[in-house]
Amino acid sequence: MKEHVDPTLANELAEGSPEKKINALFTYMEARGQSHYDEVVTQLEHALQCANLAQLANGDAIQxxxxxLHDIGHFLMDEHAENADFHTQDFLHEEVGAAYIAPFFIEAVTEPVKLHVPAKRYICTTDSTYYNTLSEASKHSFQLQGGLMSDRERTEFESNPYYQNAVHLRKWDDLAKVKNLETPRLETYRDAVAHCLK
Incomplete structure (x- = not known):
């Protein structure tokens, strides 16, 4: 699936002023975010709900x-296209997305993006009640992504300086699936995104 990563956005982010970079990013997210994340929300709705939860939790611009941007890999690979077998295979959207935006965004953003899938495994490993709060789709992907962490994996995860931000992000991610929820629009986050550009 990685060979199907869309290069368009990277080409636009590589050029222009910070304002033009953000314009390109938001235009891309609006265009590619209309496919469905699950049966309840679109990719864009999920991203906006997640960002809103971070804001409501008094998260900073980085969080x-x-x-x-945590699921930008889904946007880039269009995993939810009809020909994408995303229900039976893990396409590592978190790694694809983090690597794609790494030339343009600071590490404090890209590392939690990369870690938000392992963070689900970490939380389920350290909190035995968390698994039962997940949606059926998230439970299914949890198994595809490796299930509970080993002691070695847990230690490795905790060694990352951004692991706590990734845990917060994961919890917002799992809550950001509410049908017909009104949220602030992309433009609300322009200043936060600008703060995080390299």
Whole structure:
């Protein structure tokens, strides 16, 4: 699936002023975010709900931007297209997304993006009640992504300086699936995103 990553956004982010970079990012998210994340919300609705949860939790610009962009890999690979077998295979959207935006965004944003999938495994490993709060789709992907962490994996995860931000992001991610929820629009986050550009 990685060979199907869309290069368009990177080409636009590589050029222009910070304002033009953000314009390109938001235009891309609006266009590619209309496919469905699950049966309840679109990709864009999920991203906006996640960013809003970060904001409501008094997250800083870095946390809000990571929340907004955490699933950019899904946008880039269009995993939810009809020909994408995303229900039976893990396409590592978190790694694809983090690597894609790494040339343009600071590490404090890209690392939680990369870690938000392992963070689900970490939380389920350290909190035995968390698994039962997940949606059926999230439970299914949890198994595809490796299930509970080993002691070695847990230690490795905790060694990352951004692991706590990734845990916060994961919890917002799991809550950001509410049908017909009114949220602030992308433009609300322009200043936060600008703060996180390299």
């Amino acid at each position: 809000i931007t990571a929340a907004l």
